[in-house]
Amino acid sequence: MIQQRKSPIAPASLAGRRTWNGEDVQEALHADQDGKCYLCENFPSVNYQIDHLRSRKNYPEKTYDWANLFLCCSYCNGRKSDGFDDIVSPCDVPCEEIFDIDLKPECKIVEISVRQPDVPGAERTRELLDRLHNGKKRGMRDFREKLFYDELRGAVLDFACCLKEYKDHETQENRAKVAELLKIDKPFLAAKLSLLRSCPALLADFRQETIWNRGQR
């Protein structure tokens, strides 16, 4: 989960308050979020849904609120449902600085930890991310949860390989490979940043590539 940035002007169809999932809303969310789910940072392709950050059930007044709408994959949206209305607002805080998402392949878990516990909603967000990454029954993933984990694992291990190559041989070519995987339209950026944090020298080398929505685009 990384900080998000929204187009400043709400899509026109929201103004009529008749639909919150018009084509213009879908297109704007795809463009703003580079086609990625705001929770897991993977690409839902055509299986995307529009999530109400604060659910329609509990916050009906926010149903057509542009600031409340996010592109989400069906997996994350289904597990979030209306039970996590109190997570952090991804446009308001630098999510990637608040959480660490550490892959622990040796014990097949993804350790989610809070780096800034004073941020309102941080603990609830950690609970949601833990549920998404480790399953409802921690460590006993159902098939869908296993697929989710395997995709993250594959991407993070590929990134770790590129980092190692760069660490062993600091060539321009190896640097470019790492930088490519850190572009904002690539998946699982928060987990990649957490891996970089484990090596301060590497983090310093790629600081510019990890600013994402916290800087100018």
Ligand SMILES: [Zn+2]
């Ligand atoms: Zn997702």
